[in-house]
Amino acid sequence: MDNDGCVTKGARSNAWLLAGNYFLLCVGSLSSSLLSRFYFVHGGGSRWVSTLVQSAGFPLLLVPVYFCSSPVSGNRPFCSFGSRLLCLALGLGLLLGLNNLLFSCAVSYLSVSTSSLLLASQLAFTLLLSVVLVRHPVTFFNLNSVVLLTVSSVLLALNSSHDCPPGVDRRHFFLGLAAAIGAAALFAVYLPVMQLVYRGLSGGYRAVVEVQVVMEAAATALAVAGMAADGGGADGGKWWWPSEERWDLGAAAYWAVVATTVLAWQMCFMGTAGMVFLTSSVNGGICMTALLAVNVVGGVAAFGDEFSGGKAVAMALCLWGFGSYLYGEWKMKAGAEAEAPPAVVEEKLKPMQTAETSGDGDSNDGNV
Numbered sequence: 001m002d003n004d005g006c007v008t009k010g011a012r013s014n015a016w017l018l019a020g021n022y023f024l025l026c027v028g029s030l031s032s033s034l035l036s037r038f039y040f041v042h043g044g045g046s047r048w049v050s051t052l053v054q055s056a057g058f059p060l061l062l063v064p065v066y067f068c069s070s071p072v073s074g075n076r077p078f079c080s081f082g083s084r085l086l087c088l089a090l091g092l093g094l095l096l097g098l099n100n101l102l103f104s105c106a107v108s109y110l111s112v113s114t115s116s117l118l119l120a121s122q123l124a125f126t127l128l129l130s131v132v133l134v135r136h137p138v139t140f141f142n143l144n145s146v147v148l149l150t151v152s153s154v155l156l157a158l159n160s161s162h163d164c165p166p167g168v169d170r171r172h173f174f175l176g177l178a179a180a181i182g183a184a185a186l187f188a189v190y191l192p193v194m195q196l197v198y199r200g201l202s203g204g205y206r207a208v209v210e211v212q213v214v215m216e217a218a219a220t221a222l223a224v225a226g227m228a229a230d231g232g233g234a235d236g237g238k239w240w241w242p243s244e245e246r247w248d249l250g251a252a253a254y255w256a257v258v259a260t261t262v263l264a265w266q267m268c269f270m271g272t273a274g275m276v277f278l279t280s281s282v283n284g285g286i287c288m289t290a291l292l293a294v295n296v297v298g299g300v301a302a303f304g305d306e307f308s309g310g311k312a313v314a315m316a317l318c319l320w321g322f323g324s325y326l327y328g329e330w331k332m333k334a335g336a337e338a339e340a341p342p343a344v345v346e347e348k349l350k351p352m353q354t355a356e357t358s359g360d361g362d363s364n365d366g367n368v
Contacts, residue, residue, distance in 0.1 A: 017205065018278050022287065025271025029291040032264035033112055034302050039257055040108045041165075041303060043246035048230055049258075050104035052223040054269075055097065057262040058216035061270065065209050078210050080203050088197055089211050093218025095190060100219060101226070102183035109168050109176025112299025113311060116292040117152065118180035120318050123325070124149040125188030126285035133192040136282055141328020148321030149289075152314045187288075191272075191281035198277045208277045212270060286329075289322050 036050055044050070065077045081089075106115045124146040130136035164173045201207040247254060275284040296315055299305040 014278065017274070021271045021274030021278065023271070024267040025275060025287055026291060028264050028267030028269070028271055029288065030295055030298055032261065032268045033107070033116060033295045034298055035257060035261040035264055036104070036107045037112045037299070037303065039261065042253075042257075043248050044257075045246050046227070046230075047101065047104040047108055048223055048227040050108065051097070051100045052220065052227065053258055053261045054100040054103070054265045055093075055216040055219035055223065057266040058213050058220060060263075060266055061209050061213045061216070065206060065213065077206075080201070080207060081210070081214075085197070085200070085211070086214065089214035090218045092190065092193060092197070093215035094222055095186060096215055097219035097222035099183050099186040099190065100223065102179045102186065106176050106180035106183055109165070109172045110180060111165055111305040112303060113296040113305040113307065115176070115180050116295035116299065117311065117314050117318060118177065119184045119187075120152070120289050120292040120322075121149050121181065122184035122188045123285045123289040123322070125185050126191050127282060127325075129188055130192045130195075130280075130282050134195055134281065136280070137332065139328045139332060141324050141331070145321040145325035145328070148317045148324065152317035152321065155310060155314050155317070188285070191276055191284055194273065194276050195281040205274070205277065208273055209270070212273050216269065282329075286322070286325060289318070292318075 032054075039050060062077075103119075106118070110118075127136065127142055127146055131138055164170065168176070197211065198208060201211070203210070249257075272284055272288065275287055296305075296307075296311075300307050
């Protein structure tokens with residue numbers, strides 16, 4: 001009875017943690033995309049500033065890290081970091097910083113709806129890399145998803161040349177297309193590699209946050225270095241303030257946009273990291289793809305993005321691919337659970353209790 005109670009309690013705790021991370025991902029994904037585009041629409045001209053705000057909020061993550069630590073047990077923050085994990089986190093942070101830069105280029109040259117549809121191709125990249133790195137099984141349904149998402153991206157690229165935002169020429173428009181596809185590919189590398197890193201962590205969910213802190217610190221350092229090399233500003237402005245001729249809102253609005261964008265990106269990244277840790281890199285990619293479709297609607301509603309016939313077909317193919325993948329995963333999981341004996345099903349629940357087990361261990365060590 002005690003073991004059954006522990007399993008039930010762990011599953012319930014994990015469900016709440018998963019729901020919380022999905023909430024962070026939902027709110028963060030939509031708001032960060034819209035706020036990043038808002039910055040450029042109203043005169044923000046520095047892509048390095050847009051890159052910086054995506055990771056500069058990492059000190060906020062130190063609050064849960066130190067709040068969940070237990071001096072009694074000796075399990076202090078970052079105590080599990082060896083040289084190998086530190087090097088992996090720093091390397092992934094530089095990869096994340098490059099991905100942030102590509103995203104900034106994409107959102108500065110493309111409408112939110114176009115960039116979101118192109119970024120949805122990351123599910124295809126994520127699936128292919130997950131097959132190679134974490135041995136994710138290949139089925140007809142997820143292969144069909146890859147094909148549909150690829151066709152969607154190609155169709156969008158071929159039929160969106162008339163969708164240039166005001167002030168963007170064709171050369172920069174196609175540069176934005178390339179940057180969006182590059183960002184999708186890099187983020188697809190990031191997800192399965194992070195799944196491999198999380199498999200080796202012993203500190204539960206808090207260890208995930210610690211790894212995220214180190215990665216975002218490295219990404220922030222890359223953005224600061226790029227900003228310094230670029231002269232600290234753009235179009236005559238400083239790094240903390242765009243040129244007065246470009247920014248059409250006041251100082252209060254500028255800092256409000258910067259602050260809320262920093263917070264939105266932290267919600268997005270931590271939601272993604274939590275989804276990968278609690279489920280898998282492919283499930284994280286699925287959630288991102290679903291939310292990018294919502295971003296398309298958000299771009300049309302917030303900025304009046306044109307929703308042409310080609311874009312509608314691309315979105316339909318994207319949703320079709322997303323649905324195909326979901327159905328395939330559900331069918332495969334249902335078949336596996338039907339064939340697995342009860343002992344195997346219970347064993348599969350144990351990794352999902354890592355977060356609570358770590359937290360209980362911290363709080364009870366002093367009573368042993």
